[in-house]
Amino acid sequence: MTMRDRTSLARRCVIGGTVLALTALTACGGGDGGAKADGGDEASCKPASGNVTLEYWSWVPGMQKAVDVWNGENPGIQVKLKTTPSGNAGTYQNMSNALKAGTAPDLGQVEYDSLASFRLKEGLTDISSCPGVKDAGGEFVDWTWSQVEFGADGKDGVWAVPQDTGPMALFYRKDIYDKLGLKAPTTWDEYAEQARTIKKEGKFITHFSQTDPNWFTGLLWQNKATMFERDGDTWKVTVDRPGSRQVADYWQKLIDDKLVATDLQGFSPALYKAWNSGEVVTWISAAWGYSTIRDNAKSTDGKWAVAPMPQWEEGQQQAGNWGGSTTTVMAGTEHPAEAAKFALWLNTDPEALEILNREGGLYPAARAGLQLPALEQPVDFYGKQKIFDVFAQASANVDTDFTWGPTMTDTYRFLSDGTANAIAGKSTLGDVLADTGAQSAESLRKQSLDVAE
Template sequence: MAMLGRTSVGRRWAVGGAALALTVVTGCGGGGTGESAAGACEPASGKVTLQYWSWVPGMEQAVDLWNREHPDIQVELKNTPSGNAGTYQNLSNALKAGKAPDLGQIEYDSLASFRLKEGLRDISSCPGVTEAETRFADWTWSQVEFGAEGEDGVWAVPQDTGPMALFYRKDVFEDLGIAVPKTWQEYEAAARTVRKAGKYITHFPQTDPNWFTGLLWQNEATLFEREGDAWKVTVDRPESRQVADYWQNMIDDKLVATDLQGFSPALYKSWNSGEVVTWISAAWGYSTLRDNAKATSGKWAVAPMPQWKAGEKRAGNWGGSTTAVLAGSPHPAEASQFALWLNTDPKALEILNREGGLYPAAKAGLDLPALKKPVDFYGRQPVFDVFAEASAGVDTGFTWGPTMTDTYRFLSDGTANAIGGGSTLGDVLKQTDAQSAESLRKQSLDVTE
């Protein structure tokens, strides 16, 4: 798999400067606050028990393996709902109460929010952490290494990524004489043919702002920019409006199903019945389709995302998580050791890919046998070859803001209103832009126009 080049995205995304001078709780040996990245992170002298919250299916198998191989560092796993479905709020509450776990699963887009809440431990001084940088895809490490200018810390260990591609019903496309669309113009034409056959090309969910952000990402429509110590909100920009106008047209012409929510029984039924025949999704989506559309085994295939300009090879990214050591953990050295093992050990990576469908951020994960073999559900297609190419086309300059939870809520609420006919997706961009800027100001952050 071709790796993405190293860029300054980590610094552009940095939550730093005077406006965000955060106190970091180190928790080393019961330590207090105020230690910098250079603070001590010494291993404990005796046995240690760590608490870890995660929503990855099959994670218990990886944790059991660790516990068997590391009798002096035991991990207790708590299975939780996905981040914005409950885990992030529960983590925030636990941090306020001083009862947070040692480790938590946190998506890349939410790391800055937890840093803003003083909820993360800078683990750059913990044994083996900085040396691990070369073991991960460059762009994923730049997502976890950020801080004040010239004072980058490491706030988590990359776990997985979500390069996007097009899942499509190969049999339906062949029956209707549709070539696999290489551009969004061709995708719209395919949608009209599919609709005439009584089906939908895809669904447009009301409550998946992460998915819509992935579509924006493909068009290099970053949501935020840094200007010195200030933030500039760029949700409403020409590249974003191009994406929004395209999908608004698809909605207006009733070419997409708008009554289906992501990851819902109704959506799964539409896949099994053939009512919905494509899904623009991430690498981890291969197991979502496999496990929830079993009646269609052998009928799906995977192709690159349609492009805005013919011949390009751009891809969005949807999702991807890290394993973060939370502020207040009394055992950051051991927690960091587990986080590194979980996301680099070949046996652990194999479990997380097989059971949880994770596409690993670690370079070693690309050599997993499962990522090189044909997949039965997809007609024996080696689908991860497509995602390897997609990963190489992800824009590394995409910038997350420090209040992404708010931005996603604004996008979600606005999208629901637009689908209901109360506004347009273009209006949603304008509203979200203004609301996100106000959200930053409420956090006492500098915002530039």
């Protein structure tokens, strides 16, 4: 089969997965959707005969410390780390540009929701034939391994190694809450009421960022508002549905009433300043967010706490998921065997897992990582609260039927651009859902995928 044939088949048949599904993802048989590492006239997964240097792009804080451990133990396979912005903040576009130019790194950090997009553009290497990869599935939580296989029982390859997950909860300034006589909210209605109380103190309950569409998707996820549905090879775009509208209308009301800060972008110095000053007092975020606050709001040491996400109905126990990443071997690498070896080590080695949790706040995808002593200990920065108990509960309450589309990078771009207009008062978040749905459907059609009307 020629490269042109493979590209055409991949575009007709690539099927993204059901996030957190406990069954393997499926794809049309025969479509490669990326480079193979199984010999023949394609990239070989045989180990190199000499020393190797690999380039790795990642945005995880403290990743260099893990890389340093690897480099110290593996003089023949050295890894050069490039620290990048988070995926949708620039790294994915840079990766796409580098793939087109033939200058992509050997390894890249890619979130689960974007794997299908990179596979569709033939940006990933199938590492299923690389040493140790096929036997590694049992070392990871089931749903994370199914995310990287793209084929029943791995028949269509393995396209990444799982790294972490992102169950969501509520980070809040307990000192300010205590001063105002407030407790962690249990419902979204209560959260809105607290926003009004907090606004009277000259503060915002949280910020609403236009640059974090993955975050907003996590809010939809909590409400079981999946954005895509799949029936065989046919896709149905469901971005604009009643559950999504409920979320959008809720946050639109907070924006209209000026109860949330709309001039602060996620992961920005301005946001960190607002956390330190107490101008912004909560953040609905994922497990990895604990280190983001810890490292960038150091003056608030001991003043934060973590609680479950507010619920749409009293008594519910539903959580969203924001992020969670993999380590991919990018298409074009000359050293897939060495790259796969590093990816497996990074995400299974006890010392590496400990570093990535301690420094980067990652909630591991590896089964062994879930037994890290640190996840069972009180966290000083959070008033000695055992915060990972909250995230363990959240992880168990994440909807396993949420479905990614195969062109999520496009969907996120539409969502981000539309959110900017809504914040500027040019539209509403409800309008954004409708527009994003229509644009996403067109994006699928441009990739020659079947889309239900």
